[in-house]
Amino acid sequence: MRIEYDQIAEEYARHRRVHPGVLQDLLAATRPQADFSLLEVGCGTGNYIIALQQAAGCAAWGIDPSAQMLDRARQRSSSVRFQLGQAEKLDFPTASLDLVFSVDVIHHVGDRLAYFKDALRALRPGGRLCTVTDSAEIIRKRRPLTAYFPESAEVELKRYPPVEELKRLMSESGFSGLQEKEVAFPYSLSDIQAYRDKAFSSLHLIAPEAFSRGIQRMEEDLRQAPIPCVSYYYLLWGVKPIEG
Numbered sequence: 001m002r003i004e005y006d007q008i009a010e011e012y013a014r015h016r017r018v019h020p021g022v023l024q025d026l027l028a029a030t031r032p033q034a035d036f037s038l039l040e041v042g043c044g045t046g047n048y049i050i051a052l053q054q055a056a057g058c059a060a061w062g063i064d065p066s067a068q069m070l071d072r073a074r075q076r077s078s079s080v081r082f083q084l085g086q087a088e089k090l091d092f093p094t095a096s097l098d099l100v101f102s103v104d105v106i107h108h109v110g111d112r113l114a115y116f117k118d119a120l121r122a123l124r125p126g127g128r129l130c131t132v133t134d135s136a137e138i139i140r141k142r143r144p145l146t147a148y149f150p151e152s153a154e155v156e157l158k159r160y161p162p163v164e165e166l167k168r169l170m171s172e173s174g175f176s177g178l179q180e181k182e183v184a185f186p187y188s189l190s191d192i193q194a195y196r197d198k199a200f201s202s203l204h205l206i207a208p209e210a211f212s213r214g215i216q217r218m219e220e221d222l223r224q225a226p227i228p229c230v231s232y233y234y235l236l237w238g239v240k241p242i243e244g
């Protein structure tokens, strides 16, 4: 089953925010400056690209195939240029970008090799690509998602590409200096509306009974105390070599 982001844009915009560890790493590793050009691929409602653009004051683009997600993004920033587009065909001039990144998108991309090759073309020498995703290890330890909806892990392990495959494809495309990192953000959950609203796409992919069981268990636990959670992400960085 495909996730139709046009249909869940409202819930997504209402509930999903930046992961502080991801944003910090994007900022620290690229130190975006006023003359930088940034592109977020699959920017959705614009959470990350808007935060980076505001921090750096630089040129920034966000592309996404969902018109509804882009509408929400445009309501939040007029400084980022939001355009319809998709990873497999980046409509950007050769050697024009300093950073290309995607967050929670690579599992939707059909031809990942085409994406990495086109990102390499569009980056300036020394420019960087970052893929932020979930490793198999992260999927198994997600809390609350896997803890309360264990069926979601089976679905996710089938649709998320293994990180070894991503590393191989990036090297094959010509990226060098690959670096990987995991970031964690512990927090307490006292409002589960985002889960009731299915603002996390895997909740659309499990059986209705599995969804109801998980929500019921969350409600029972919440009656005792806030639910301790940890949000993880895996970041894979690569550099476009400077020829010389």
Ligand SMILES: C[S@@+](CC[C@H](N)C(=O)[O-])C[C@H]1O[C@@H](n2cnc3c(N)ncnc32)[C@H](O)[C@@H]1O
Pocket (backbone or CB within 6 Å): 005, 016, 041, 042, 043, 044, 045, 046, 047, 048, 063, 064, 065, 066, 069, 085, 086, 087, 088, 102, 103, 104, 105, 108, 109, 110, 201
């Ligand atoms: C889970 S959302 C992530 C949105 C945003 N990056 C964030 O983290 O808030 C996944 C996004 O990927 C987009 N997407 C799906 N297929 C894509 C593709 N082939 N190329 C680029 N983006 C795609 C969807 O429309 C959706 O907005």
